[in-house]
Amino acid sequence: MIASAVITGGKKVRGIVMISEKMKDLVKNSSVIRAMFEEGKKMAAVYGAENVYDFSLGNPSVEPPKAIREALLDILNEEEPNLVHGYMNNSGYEDVRERIARSINEKFNTKFTYKNIIMTVGAAGGLNVILKTLINPGDEVIVFAPFFGEYRNYVSNFDGRLVVVSPNTTTFQPNLAEFEAKITDRTRAVIINSPNNPTGVIYSEETIIAISDILNKKEKEFGSSIYLISDEPYRELVYDGAEVVYTTKYYHNAIVGYSFSKSLSLPGERIGYLVIPDEVDDFSDVVEAANVANRILGFVNAPSLIQRAIARCIDEKVDVEIYNRNRELLYNSLLSYGYECVKPQGAFYLFIKALEEDDKAFAAAAKKHNILIVPGSSFGCPGYCRIAYCVDYSMIERSLPAFKKLADEYLAGK
Numbered sequence: 001m002i003a004s005a006v007i008t009g010g011k012k013v014r015g016i017v018m019i020s021e022k023m024k025d026l027v028k029n030s031s032v033i034r035a036m037f038e039e040g041k042k043m044a045a046v047y048g049a050e051n052v053y054d055f056s057l058g059n060p061s062v063e064p065p066k067a068i069r070e071a072l073l074d075i076l077n078e079e080e081p082n083l084v085h086g087y088m089n090n091s092g093y094e095d096v097r098e099r100i101a102r103s104i105n106e107k108f109n110t111k112f113t114y115k116n117i118i119m120t121v122g123a124a125g126g127l128n129v130i131l132k133t134l135i136n137p138g139d140e141v142i143v144f145a146p147f148f149g150e151y152r153n154y155v156s157n158f159d160g161r162l163v164v165v166s167p168n169t170t171t172f173q174p175n176l177a178e179f180e181a182k183i184t185d186r187t188r189a190v191i192i193n194s195p196n197n198p199t200g201v202i203y204s205e206e207t208i209i210a211i212s213d214i215l216n217k218k219e220k221e222f223g224s225s226i227y228l229i230s231d232e233p234y235r236e237l238v239y240d241g242a243e244v245v246y247t248t249k250y251y252h253n254a255i256v257g258y259s260f261s262k263s264l265s266l267p268g269e270r271i272g273y274l275v276i277p278d279e280v281d282d283f284s285d286v287v288e289a290a291n292v293a294n295r296i297l298g299f300v301n302a303p304s305l306i307q308r309a310i311a312r313c314i315d316e317k318v319d320v321e322i323y324n325r326n327r328e329l330l331y332n333s334l335l336s337y338g339y340e341c342v343k344p345q346g347a348f349y350l351f352i353k354a355l356e357e358d359d360k361a362f363a364a365a366a367k368k369h370n371i372l373i374v375p376g377s378s379f380g381c382p383g384y385c386r387i388a389y390c391v392d393y394s395m396i397e398r399s400l401p402a403f404k405k406l407a408d409e410y411l412a413g414k
Contacts, residue, residue: 026153040372047370053399055387056372058197058348060265062323062390065316068264071309084305090291092119092273092302096311100273103314108246116277118290119302122270123233123259125294127154130255130274131189132293133286134227135160139188144174145380146351148197148231160188167381172201172342172351180214185222190215194244195234198379198386199351200344202238205245212251225253225281233259233272234347236317239324242345252279260310262347265318269306323348326389326396333400337407348390351376355410359383365409369402 019027040054075084091097097114104112120126135141137159143151145167155162163182168175174192192211194203215226230247235258238244247254259272276287294301330350331343340353352373354362359375359382366373366385376384389396 022156026156036372036374043370043372050398052370052372053395053402054372055389055391055399056374058262058388058390059267060262060318060348060390061392062265062318064265065313065318067313067316068266068309071312072305075305075308075312079308084308086304088301088304090294090301091117091287093304093307093311096307097273099311099314104246104275108249110246110248110277112275112277115287116275118274118276118287118294119307120257120272120274120294121299121302122261122267122272123231123257124150124154125270125297125299125302126257126259126272126274127151127191127229127231128157128297129290129293129299130227130229130257131155131160132158132297133289135188138186140184140186142179142182142187142190143380144179144192146172146196146198146376146384147191147380148193149378149380151191161186163187164380169381169384172196172199173203173207174211176207176210176214179211180218183214183218183226185224187218187222187224187226189227189229191229191231192247193231195238195344195346197234197347198349198374198376198381198384199342200347200349201342202242202244202345205243208245208247208250212254215251215253219253227280228254230254230256232256233262236263237320237323237348238346239320239327240345244346248275248277248279252277253281255280263318264310264313264316266306269303271302271306271310273302322393323390326391326393329393330387330389330396334403334407337404338411339403339407348388350387350389351381351384352387354383354385355407357383359385366406369406371399371402371406 036056040052040056043052094114097117097119100117101112101114104110120129131154135158138161140161140163141155142163142165144165152162165175165179165182192203215228219226228247228251235244248256256275261267280286327344331341334341334352341350344350356362359377363373363375363385374386376382
């Protein structure tokens, strides 16, 4: 609520300016993760950065490939400024999109062209573009808990209704029976995320086939299109030879959202893309609407310079072994202290069972030891907490005594 002076009839009148009703709720429930990240910076100023163990934010600690910097410099030196910095098609540069399509085809034996690719402002921008394209007010979007908490806001942006399938805390594969029961004639889309944030679990091929079979059945039952949106920013961050299947090969109305934020450690560059296959219902209309959505949401187009750099560096990779080393140290240490956790197959998160029923209280107790972790309630899964291990190995080593003290406080009397 902000007081302001408004001039009417030559006189100043005191008035009240209010933010929108929708934004009141969004501000009230603003990202717990971001709030903890900011709190971590304040704690570092008080206790010293080396004495604060901030596992709150999925901010990659592994450096981007050197080829990215070289590509950026070469592009600035070689290409015409109007090409590098100017407007282009709302979907992005045709040659960049063609290069991405070719890379996907080589990896997954698909048959995409530039017409199937829309460059987006990261995966978040892409999800907002496709949700604006597809859903009407009151339409339902199904997610599987635990899920990335911002999905709530993305669906709310377009007056949709988020429908949550409760978590299967044994394997963290989706609860398929409940999923099928919650599909209605208002279901417009389903969002999946594999490798998953916050668990690191990869949805198996059997799971993707089962989801596809259920959706095919429900489309026929209700005579409507249901789109499966696969959110894949962690696709390349996998361990132990695990495989992430490509969803468009299993379901005709599948759309993929991708980001280079994690795979190339470029979160601040905000660059990603949507894959919209020819097979989706109303393909031409969906693509055209997504282009318009890209524009009217205010993105207009994905950032131009980094688009051109991505095309040159599409086959580059970060060193996933660095994350794997962190995973092994943290996972094995926490298990030895008495914590419970499914070993992540991908991404860079551990999802531990809180040592008390109230995950928020447990996160608060961890903070007393200068450990910052995120309550599972933020992901629709109370009773758990997320630890982002995309941090320096040395910080994990320094944090282990604090994790042990925290566990000892809870487990001493058991």
